[in-house]
Amino acid sequence: xxxKTLIELSKSLHNREFSSxxxxxxxxxxxxxxxxxxxSFITVTEEIALAQAKAADKKLASGKAGPLTGIPLAQKDIFxxxxxxxxxxxxxxxxxxxxxxxxxxxxxxxxxxxMLGKTNMDEFAMGSSNETSYYGAVKNPWxxxxxxxGSSGGSAAAVAARxxxxxxxxxTGGSIRQPAALxxxxxxxxxxxxxxxxxxxxxxxxxxxxxxxxxxxxxxxLMLNLMTGFxxxxxxxxxxxxxxxxxxxxxxxxxLKVGLPKEYFSEDLNADIAGVIEGAIKEIEKxxxxxxxxxxxxxxxxxxxxxxxxxxECSSNLSRMDGVRFGYRCKDPKDLYDLYARSRGEAxxxxxxxRILIGTYALSAGYYDAYYLKAQKIRRLxxxxxxxxxxxxxxxxxxxxxxxxxxxxxKSKDNDPVSMYLADIYTISVNLAGLPxxxxxxxxxxxxxxxxxxxxxxxxxxxxxxxxxxxxQVTDWxxxxxxxx
Amino acid sequence: MSLDKKDVEAIARLARIExxxxxxxxxxxxxxSILEFVEQMNTIDTSAIEPVAHPLDLTARLREDAVTxxxxxxxxxxxxxxxxxxxxxxxxxxx
Numbered sequence: 001x002x003x004k005t006l007i008e009l010s011k012s013l014h015n016r017e018f019s020s021x022x023x024x025x026x027x028x029x030x031x032x033x034x035x036x037x038x039x040s041f042i043t044v045t046e047e048i049a050l051a052q053a054k055a056a057d058k059k060l061a062s063g064k065a066g067p068l069t070g071i072p073l074a075q076k077d078i079f080x081x082x083x084x085x086x087x088x089x090x091x092x093x094x095x096x097x098x099x100x101x102x103x104x105x106x107x108x109x110x111x112x113x114x115m116l117g118k119t120n121m122d123e124f125a126m127g128s129s130n131e132t133s134y135y136g137a138v139k140n141p142w143x144x145x146x147x148x149x150g151s152s153g154g155s156a157a158a159v160a161a162r163x164x165x166x167x168x169x170x171x172t173g174g175s176i177r178q179p180a181a182l183x184x185x186x187x188x189x190x191x192x193x194x195x196x197x198x199x200x201x202x203x204x205x206x207x208x209x210x211x212x213x214x215x216x217x218x219x220x221x222l223m224l225n226l227m228t229g230f231x232x233x234x235x236x237x238x239x240x241x242x243x244x245x246x247x248x249x250x251x252x253x254x255x256l257k258v259g260l261p262k263e264y265f266s267e268d269l270n271a272d273i274a275g276v277i278e279g280a281i282k283e284i285e286k287x288x289x290x291x292x293x294x295x296x297x298x299x300x301x302x303x304x305x306x307x308x309x310x311x312x313e314c315s316s317n318l319s320r321m322d323g324v325r326f327g328y329r330c331k332d333p334k335d336l337y338d339l340y341a342r343s344r345g346e347a348x349x350x351x352x353x354x355r356i357l358i359g360t361y362a363l364s365a366g367y368y369d370a371y372y373l374k375a376q377k378i379r380r381l382x383x384x385x386x387x388x389x390x391x392x393x394x395x396x397x398x399x400x401x402x403x404x405x406x407x408x409x410x411k412s413k414d415n416d417p418v419s420m421y422l423a424d425i426y427t428i429s430v431n432l433a434g435l436p437x438x439x440x441x442x443x444x445x446x447x448x449x450x451x452x453x454x455x456x457x458x459x460x461x462x463x464x465x466x467x468x469x470x471x472x473q474v475t476d477w478x479x480x481x482x483x484x485x
Numbered sequence: 486m487s488l489d490k491k492d493v494e495a496i497a498r499l500a501r502i503e504x505x506x507x508x509x510x511x512x513x514x515x516x517x518s519i520l521e522f523v524e525q526m527n528t529i530d531t532s533a534i535e536p537v538a539h540p541l542d543l544t545a546r547l548r549e550d551a552v553t554x555x556x557x558x559x560x561x562x563x564x565x566x567x568x569x570x571x572x573x574x575x576x577x578x579x580x
Binding site for chain 1: 493502529538539560
């Protein structure tokens with residue numbers, strides 16, 4: 001049951017081969033059996049899941065079910081879920097029972113899907129290894145001594161280990177694509193403004209974007225159909241017509257123009273990974289695409305610009321965590337300042353604290369021009385790089401991550417935050433430009449998955465999914481699952 | 486830009502985050518290394534470049550100034566650390 005795709009599960013449920021309750025129980029049992037090892041869930045919502053599954057079975061019996069009715073999924077613990085703890089993997093929100101549903105959660109519930117639980121992540125989505133979680137690190141199911149990537153590491157590990165058919169993620173600098181790559185699954189971050197940010201706890205509002213983490217491009221397309229759409233409750237939601245992301249999955253890649261950015265194949269890229277990526281490029285060429293080298297000359301400035309913009313926006317967004325209206329409050333505050341400073345000092349982890357401090361500094365009087373404004377200008381240059389390239393090519397491809405999954409503690413032990421930041425070198429510029437990006441599994445190095453990144457022009461998600469799906473028709477990397485789960 | 490202990494204390498005060506005294510030195514060195522890293526931005530001249538305000542260059546949408554949500558004070562206060570008679574409680578601000 002747990003190896004079936006969303007379409008196969010949908011068929012089986014509609015044909016009554018098994019019920020949603022049986023399917024849900026199967027995944028709950030798998031979570032109980034394996035998640036002690038992986039730690040991919042912060043909260044398992046067994047009661048809600050079984051109640052939703054029962055309701056889904058009724059809909060299925062009455063013929064009122066949609067294509068994904070009765071199929072279980074996991075929500076990243078950054079999406080507010082009414083009546084259920086929404087912790088963002090922080091002590092700050094450990095006691096936060098959300099009074100409302102995020103738009104994404106509402107849409108998924110309305111479609112009759114079943115929530116198995118809330119997945120682990122880096123604290124407030126700040127991290128690339130899932131090691132900053134208040135609830136402990138997540139293990140990579142391909143090798144439990146290694147990280148799953150981050151920040152959506154719990155969702156990635158749970159999908160890879162078949163503890164859920166599909167999960168939600170969010171991506172501010174690579175947080176869907178990098179863990180998808182490191183866990184051997186398929187993930188897509190759509191164009192900025194496509195998925196509503198309402199009820200998705202804000203990290204860096206001009207970069208944050210939700211998306212699905214799945215086992216195939218086809219599954220991701222089905223989920224994207226559900227998750228997208230204009231939402232007046234999100235002031236940056238884009239008003240455009242709904243599209244069917246599955247519409248062009250079967251199109252041929254003949255004549256597709258693919259660009260390889262030479263900056264993504266520099267000496268930073270591990271040689272074994274480069275070999276796997278070259279193999280994948282040959283496969284795409286065989287499918288009829290033409291390949292040409294392109295240049296994104298400002299790539300090296302993307303991480304410095306990001307580590308001004310993201311901390312600046314986070315320092316503003318996280319000011320709402322003040323110990324007054326919700327969340328953690330310190331014991332016996334002696335005055336209002338002490339209440340704020342101690343509640344925040346005690347409840348935020350080291351990485352979150354560092355980013356708030358950097359952002360506070362960058363936005364403080366006298367420094368705005370040198371940091372935030374400068375970074376937003378560099379962002380324009382990065383955006384222009386892509387604009388120029390998309391005059392010549394349809395899709396850009398390259399590696400998602402410069403390395404495979406690193407060991408737990410490898411980058412966090414020496415307290416050098418910058419070495420962790422470099423893990424997102426290929427993904428961050430996509431967020432700065434607001435473009436859609438995707439990662440699919442295309443091989444392995446020493447038993448650990450390698451991801452290929454596909455980047456499209458604005459609103460070209462269907463094109464990315466088409467390329468990914470065609471690749472997955474002639475390869476089976478997306479069907480491989482880690483041993484022991 | 487290198488930050489010293491005093492800088493870190495001032496930033497932490499602005500950010501309303503208490504840093505334990507024994508962690509201030511390490512925080513100063515980590516923040517300095519991040520700032521040094523981001524200063525790579527200064528290697529290029531951006532004086533003629535328009536800064537980005539929105540990734541798709543869109544302006545914020547406006548709506549009628551009308552009530553759209555009902556009052557949910559009780560629900561929202563049910564998750565607050567301390568409330569009394571519909572008010573959020575904090576330590577005394579004025580003697």
